[in-house]
Amino acid sequence: MNTEKMTLEPAETRSINPKVFTMWLFIVSILMLFAAFTSAYLVRKAEGNWVEFKLPTLFSYSTVVLILSSISMHFALISAKKDQFNALRISISITFVLGLLFLIMQFYGWIQLVEMNVFFVGNPSGSFVYVFSGLHGLHLVSGLIVLTFALVAAFRFKINAKSLTQIKICSTYWHFLDALWLYLFVFLLINN
């Protein structure tokens, strides 16, 4: 039946779930927000009077943690597709904990910055690092909220091979937040 329905469906309409699509559009708007910030960084840097400093070492470790959380998120999606509920719950929980750990590490990264005498108030080169990591952190908090809903749904058996929309949205958003941080981190590494 499934295949027959596919033939009925037009190629150009309804080929993507509107909710997933909404999430993609939302991602585009976040992407533009950070594109504006990184462009502002480049424009400002080109004008000179720019204080150079090293990024906190903790940022490298936190990046690894975030990548690990993305991997466990992917396992969650795979488990949901196979109806392996225990694996699903464990992987979502691991993702959540790793996300939380990332936020804590980012916070300690800020403390390292302060120890290096790079403050939020001061030369924009430092302020930008706080803005990048702070706003990314804020978005990660929203990611954790989305994850909490998925976690609750997983414990109520609401995520399974036949209803994957929620976990798909959740994992898309999470991978995006991961990629976004990678972009910001690499951007800062190259430009510092």
Next chain:
Amino acid sequence: MSTAISTAEEVHTHDHDHDHDHEHHELGFIRTYIFSEDHKTIAKQYLISGILWAFLGGSLSILFRLQLGFPEMSMEWLRPILGGWIDDSGKLDKEFYLAMVTMHGTIMVFFVLTAGLSGTFSNFLIPLQVGARDMASGFINMLSYWFFFLSSVIMFSSLFIETGPASGGWVIYPPLSALPQAMPGSGLGMTLWLTSMTFFIVSSLMGGINYICTIINLRTRGMTFTRMPLTIWSFFFTAVLGLLSFPVLLSAALLLIFDRSFGTSFYLSEIYIQGQALPNVGGSAILYQHLFWFLGHPEVYIVLLPALGMTSEIIATNSRKPIFGYRAMIGSMMGITALAFIVWAHHMFVTGMNPFLGSVFMFLTLIIAVPSAVKAFNYITTLWKGNLVFTPAMLFSIGLVSLFISGGVTGIILGNSALDINLHDTYFVVAHFHLVMGAASFFGLMAGVYHWFPKMFGRMMNKSLGYIHFWFTFVGVYMVFFPMHYIGIAGFPRRYYTFTALGNDSMAAFTDMNMFISIAAIITFSAQAIFAWNFFYSIFKGKIAPANPWNSNTLEWTTPINPEHGNWPGEIPAVYRWPYDYSKPGAPEDFIPQNVPHSATLESNLPEENAEIAREKDIEGLLGAQNESYTH
């Protein structure tokens, strides 16, 4: 195959039951009229908010026109309304003058022509014209309006605080806007402005995401992209522009908030206030301008494109002719959308920009003349030899074409960096953008209201009052803005409280011209009361509208006169043709709605359209899949 069809039918019955339930299950007053998820109600909410804002923004402009036209006049009679903003000598407070021009700009650009225009008509027309029961997410749509409402309340309340609303111009350039010491309006008023705009951006993004998602995913069966009315195309491009540019304004505003409230130095550097050096070092005020105009320029098209889309539809309908160059219209809108993002620096020719870079932006800016001219020609060739029906909506649409051309021509002058450096921040610029963006979009808004009022409220607006309103507005707009070009060339700077002190009274020769503009502005503004009365009276007492008052082809006229939530009581109609089959040779009527299959119009089909008949079964076959998409 048979299983698929039977399932589809089950789904359909289920869907129908659901609708049936919906009609009889009365939602309470609050869910029907206030926190409604129905796109039509949300559209009306946007429209009425927009009209209220327009009157407020307009009355601000009358106040400062009084000051400019009659500098010697005593404003004592305004004391009951403005209170302390009238100083002891009976004159308008100078700081408040700056606040008024700032609020006039902010209100008109964002609250009237973005929320009032795009918010109203994208919400109202997208589901009705693409054949959807509602927006992709009714809840986000409702949230979008209430974020806008919250933003409105904050902006409105900023008018009443002691230090006055934001006063640094609608572009709020730092350092003026970043330093509370700089002027009274940069204190609490600016904080409220930034808060309000943050909510506004959130609201716009929610709305825009919904519009794009609905257009892409919820079109009815047979509604291919090339069968979409131009209104939908324009709303689509508008939403794309908003989605890509509003986040950039948010980033600019966030950095400004950090500078204002946390002491960072993104935009501030080496500033002395009353001999005291500020601690901020290393910021760049030009950086703000880059970020702001990256939104600011697309914003011009966010305001204008919906007006262009709606008037294309209205002009084709009332010329009883197919739109000339349907694909060229789409192409030119696409071109304008793309170019909108790479011309922002033409607002910044006087910032000390490298002249070579200035030439690049000049070149890109002048290219916009090409798609704009394509649109203008297509409007005129659609009108050419048509059976013109001069409804008020049609008159306003033709008015838009006129304003778009006369305002666009001065755009070519201002786009040249060499000329712009001379004319920058003069009334020439004010005249230019008021004609091409302000008045043109306003005319599009009015055209839309007159044209779709019957669908919105099930009643007709009074035609004669519509004509009177149009002629007062059309003649008035030209009387206001045309003389401004001369004043601008003479060197009047914009946003100045008084010009009599400029250049040893050399500007005194223009006093009578300023007076003329002010009187024209007062007449034009007063004429809007005719519209307001007509609008609100007709909502309750207008003549009951027929189902298709303008003999139009698009899907919204196939709904009942007062559509319920869900829009069509039965199945959503399928679409078999483009929306511009007007005066087709051989057809008995001069219009063939989009839901009429080619098999029913053998007498007027072109040879290639007879081939379409074979595909009609395919389109019908999509019914099951379409119904299924609503059961999720």
